[in-house]
Amino acid sequence: MPKIPHRLYLTEEQMPSQWYNLRADMPEQPDPMLDPGTLQPLTEEALYPIFCKELARQEMDSQTRWVDIPEGILEEYRIYRPSPLIRAYNLEQTLDTPAKIYYKYEGNNTSGSHKLNSAIAQAYYAKQQGLKGVTTETGAGQWGTALSEACAFYGLDLQVYMVKCSYEQKPFRKAVMGVFDANVTPSPSPTTEIGRRILAEYPDSTGSLGCAISEAVEKAVSSENYRYVLGSVLNQVLLHQSIIGLEAKTAMDILGEYPDIVIGCAGGGSNLGGLIAPYMRDKLTGQGGPRIVAVEPASCPSFTRGKYAYDFCDTGKVTPLAKMYTLGNGFMPAPNHAGGLRYHGMSPILSKLYHDGYMEAVAVKQTEVFEAATLFATKETILPAPESSHAICQAIKEAVKCRESGEAKTILFGLTGTGYFDMMAYEAFKNGAMTDHVPTDEELAVGFASLPRLG
Ligand SMILES: *Cc1c(COP(=O)(O)O)cnc(C)c1O
Numbered sequence: 399m400p401k402i403p404h405r406l407y408l409t410e411e412q413m414p415s416q417w418y419n420l421r422a423d424m425p426e427q428p429d430p431m432l433d434p435g436t437l438q439p440l441t442e443e444a445l446y447p448i449f450c451k452e453l454a455r456q457e458m459d460s461q462t463r464w465v466d467i468p469e470g471i472l473e474e475y476r477i478y479r480p481s482p483l484i485r486a487y488n489l490e491q492t493l494d495t496p497a498k499i500y501y502k503y504e505g506n507n508t509s510g511s512h513k514l515n516s517a518i519a520q521a522y523y524a525k526q527q528g529l530k531g532v533t534t535e536t537g538a539g540q541w542g543t544a545l546s547e548a549c550a551f552y553g554l555d556l557q558v559y560m561v562k563c564s565y566e567q568k569p570f571r572k573a574v575m576g577v578f579d580a581n582v583t584p585s586p587s588p589t590t591e592i593g594r595r596i597l598a599e600y601p602d603s604t605g606s607l608g609c610a611i612s613e614a615v616e617k618a619v620s621s622e623n624y625r626y627v628l629g630s631v632l633n634q635v636l637l638h639q640s641i642i643g644l645e646a647k648t649a650m651d652i653l654g655e656y657p658d659i660v661i662g663c664a665g666g667g668s669n670l671g672g673l674i675a676p677y678m679r680d681k682l683t684g685q686g687g688p689r690i691v692a693v694e695p696a697s698c699p700s701f702t703r704g705k706y707a708y709d710f711c712d713t714g715k716v717t718p719l720a721k722m723y724t725l726g727n728g729f730m731p732a733p734n735h736a737g738g739l740r741y742h743g744m745s746p747i748l749s750k751l752y753h754d755g756y757m758e759a760v761a762v763k764q765t766e767v768f769e770a771a772t773l774f775a776t777k778e779t780i781l782p783a784p785e786s787s788h789a790i791c792q793a794i795k796e797a798v799k800c801r802e803s804g805e806a807k808t809i810l811f812g813l814t815g816t817g818y819f820d821m822m823a824y825e826a827f828k829n830g831a832m833t834d835h836v837p838t839d840e841e842l843a844v845g846f847a848s849l850p851r852l853g
Contacts, residue, residue: 497805510815
């Protein structure tokens with residue numbers, strides 16, 4: 399029997415009762431969101447037509463370091479949390495590495511991903527405010543699934559705009575959302591002005607997250623007693639996801655472990671921002687801290703090849719402007735890409751931290767990601783989501799480096815979810831039909847041309 403257990407679950411007493419707000423410890427704040435009309439920083443009140451009040455408040459609050467998690471949310475968290483911290487003994491052995499590999503596994507709930515952590519919080523606050531329902535978009539479908547569950551739990555109506563190619567490729571995702579009575583519309587759709595405009599211009603559009611966001615926002619602001627909710631990118635979502643890192647750090651502390659490297663996949667940045675939160679705090683407060691590595695797809699490389707600039711969060715240009723690493727709101731990721739990390743932008747908090755040198759980023763290719771995913775599934779008995787597998791891929795690379803250098807580093811990565819709805823991608827990989835699309839500089843230039851010019 400190994401000295402350190404394979405899986406460590408915190409007790410209910412050890413579970414965090416507060417979220418941690420990274421901004422409170424940042425020496426420099428991310429640049430503020432701007433009103434696209436006036437180019438002035440947005441006020442909290444200006445967000446009220448879009449977000450429910452408490453979430454608008456959390457979005458703008460850069461001061462409060464620790465935020466109490468309401469009992470009504472903790473009750474739900476306790477049903478599927480804590481999530482386990484797992485030592486990947488089998489993977490270590492297979493790689494013949496002196497490195498110790500830990501992962502925090504967020505796939506142990508019906509929605510199959512970490513997204514439920516923020517979905518519950520957002521649905522709870524919407525219900526508290528007495529709203530009738532919420533609207534949202536979903537790309538690969540995990541957010542829509544998580545939010546469907548949360549809305550069903552708290553008794554809210556839900557309208558989901560689902561990126562059309564996912565809607566067609568993942569019929570079972572839609573079916574799961576149906577179990578929870580969510581209304582799912584493929585995007586772009588004729589149900590909104592923006593959807594109709596995009597369809598008129600690109601009748602064959604398979605959709606994008608940015609386009610689905612435009613539709614969901616339009617639907618929310620034009621329907622009484624509805625607000626819009628978003629599953630990533632926003633400050634409030636990173637706040638809710640800090641539960642991942644706080645649990646992970648408590649568990650690592652119990653084991654007497656401190657990571658040398660923390661790795662997470664980055665789509666809009668929510669799981670990564672959550673996982674790294676307490677470790678980033680150590681860095682920000684001058685207490686050392688690990689190397690922090692964001693992993694993104696080479697087909698949608700916001701950090702590694704994007705620009706740090708103000709951009710719209712959506713294709714229809716209806717949202718506020720955020721300063722972030724972005725490929726441009728007009729960037730259309732390759733449709734053959736299997737993972738759900740296809741958003742053009744990145745969390746403004748993580749963008750600022752990356753810009754200021756507090757973290758690193760790497761881009762990996764789709765086929766190497768699925769190679770890592772299948773090895774991991776074989777050795778660790780979990781079929782990982784393609785998104786999560788980006789982190790696995792990088793963790794394996796770091797562990798192999800340790801084998802070569804003989805250093806026994808401690809690696810922690812985020813395993814954000816399961817891949818049971820991604821079997822077409824796994825099949826394509828196994829059949830040898832999967833390709834790697836890496837956009838050329840010319841292709842990226844098309845996206846950059848869509849960046850708004852400010853003054
Ligand atoms: C949505 C999703 C991601 C990417 O989103 P982030 O906001 O960057 O965390 C990663 N993994 C899974 C399983 C997801 O569902």
